[in-house]
Amino acid sequence: MAKIFATDRDGTKHEIDVRDRSTLMEILKQAGLSIEALCSGCCQCATCHVFIEEPWLSKLKPxxxxxxxxxxxxxxxxxxxxxxxxxxxxxxxxxxxxLTVAPEA
Ligand code: FES
Known part of the structure; x- marks a missing residue:
């Protein structure tokens, strides 16, 4: 099963099994990380901000x-x-x- 290694805002490390093919935001939120996603994925709130390490960052669409x-x-x-x-x-x-969840704005 595919994995995500995520560090939450408080420094807690999570190893998340990826069971579906949705967005990173939906997977992280479902796993209980501190991702508010106030606009539900409409690219309007920035409360799903994360820092993504290489080499994965380079694999993403620009x-x-x-x-x-x-x-x-x-x-x-x-x-x-x-x-x-x-x-x-x-x-x-x-x-x-x-990845790491970005600090609150
Ligand atoms: S959930 Fe990503 S910008 Fe709002």
Whole structure:
């Protein structure tokens, strides 16, 4: 089974089994991590912000201007590895992905 290795805001580490093919946001939220996802994945709230490590970051589709604008509007630290997890569809090649939930804005 595919896995996600995620660190929550409080530093707690989670090993998550991926059973479906939804977005990263939905998988992380279902696993109980501190992902609010206030807009339910409409790319409008940035409360699903995560930092994604290489080499997985490079496997993702490039960030859209809309995603970047939402991140910039959030007011929190934006890094080169920042992504909105609702904009990342689960792909088989993401098995083993390592990520950290971004601090609250
Ligand atoms: S859930 Fe709102 S931007 Fe991702």
């Amino acid at each position: 960030q859209t201007d809309f995603e970047l604008a939402t991140l910039e509007g959030e007011g929190s630290e934006i890094r080169s590895d920042s992504r909105l997890s609702c904009q990342v569809k689960w792909l088989a090649e993401l098995d083993g992905i390592v």
